[in-house]
Amino acid sequence: MSADAGASSSKKPSLPPGMVLGPDGKPCKICTAFRHWKPPKQAPSPNTSPASSTQQKTTAMMAAFASGTGFSRRQEPDEPVRPADCPPDVEELGRATWTFLHTTAAYFPEKPTQAQRVNMLSLLRALPVLYPCSSCAQHLGENMKTRPPDVSGRAGLSPWLCEQHNEVNERLGKERFECTVEKLDERWKDGPSDGSCD
Numbered sequence: 581m582s583a584d585a586g587a588s589s590s591k592k593p594s595l596p597p598g599m600v601l602g603p604d605g606k607p608c609k610i611c612t613a614f615r616h617w618k619p620p621k622q623a624p625s626p627n628t629s630p631a632s633s634t635q636q637k638t639t640a641m642m643a644a645f646a647s648g649t650g651f652s653r654r655q656e657p658d659e660p661v662r663p664a665d666c667p668p669d670v671e672e673l674g675r676a677t678w679t680f681l682h683t684t685a686a687y688f689p690e691k692p693t694q695a696q697r698v699n700m701l702s703l704l705r706a707l708p709v710l711y712p713c714s715s716c717a718q719h720l721g722e723n724m725k726t727r728p729p730d731v732s733g734r735a736g737l738s739p740w741l742c743e744q745h746n747e748v749n750e751r752l753g754k755e756r757f758e759c760t761v762e763k764l765d766e767r768w769k770d771g772p773s774d775g776s777c778d
């Protein structure tokens with residue numbers, strides 16, 4: 581639960597914004613974005629030249645892009661830049677997991693065999709148990725109880741997953757994605773019709 585997401589913020593008024601607690605009541609590193617875990621750097625000391633500080637940021641940013649982590653949101657000027665080879669935070673783990681899940685759903689057969697359905701169901705049911713971000717896993721588990729996975733075929737699975745992702749997007753104040761098979765295939769399998777990804 582994060583300081584900006586509800587319950588524990590009222591119980592723990594001193595919790596830094598965005599810091600998420602784990603089930604043990606302690607700060608949960610893999611449930612928290614790096615920029616919320618690591619407090620912003622102090623203003624550069626008089627010994628640090630503005631040029632070298634800018635150079636450090638540029639190098640770290642290039643490392644982030646080179647590692648494929650990139651940035652999908654605008655960085656705040658004083659935001660700490662996460663070195664490329666750090667363990668994942670909640671955002672990097674989330675992007676990688678959504679990439680895997682949406683891509684797997686996009687390539688799921690129209691008419692899966694019984695074994696393919698059973699395995700997909702096992703994969704999805706394992707997430708609320710095994711996903712390392714415990715608060716994410718808990719939300720997902722609750723949502724999966726009210727809306728169980730549709731493993732009848734990719735036409736059911738892709739939009740189902742999209743709605744699960746949208747639930748997280750909404751909770752985090754992000755835009756909803758249009759959950760049509762056409763839009764999902766464009767994003768996760770075929771690329772846009774202008775050929776820019778071919």
Ligand SMILES: Cc1cc2nc3c(=O)[nH]c(=O)nc-3n(C[C@H](O)[C@H](O)[C@H](O)COP(=O)(O)OP(=O)(O)OC[C@H]3O[C@@H](n4cnc5c(N)ncnc54)[C@H](O)[C@@H]3O)c2cc1C
Binds near residue numbers: 611677
């Ligand atoms: C199961 C799960 C639960 C999570 N729960 C939390 C949580 O409780 N708290 C938290 O802070 N973070 C959570 N995350 C991480 C969060 O969803 C994001 O991955 C993370 O914030 C990084 O966001 P992003 O803006 O880079 O893009 P992401 O949300 O990771 O999306 C990656 C790309 O997917 C595409 N996309 C966006 N929405 C959809 C959609 N609905 N369907 C298909 N494609 C889409 C977009 O092109 C986007 O660029 C969770 C991740 C997972 C996998």
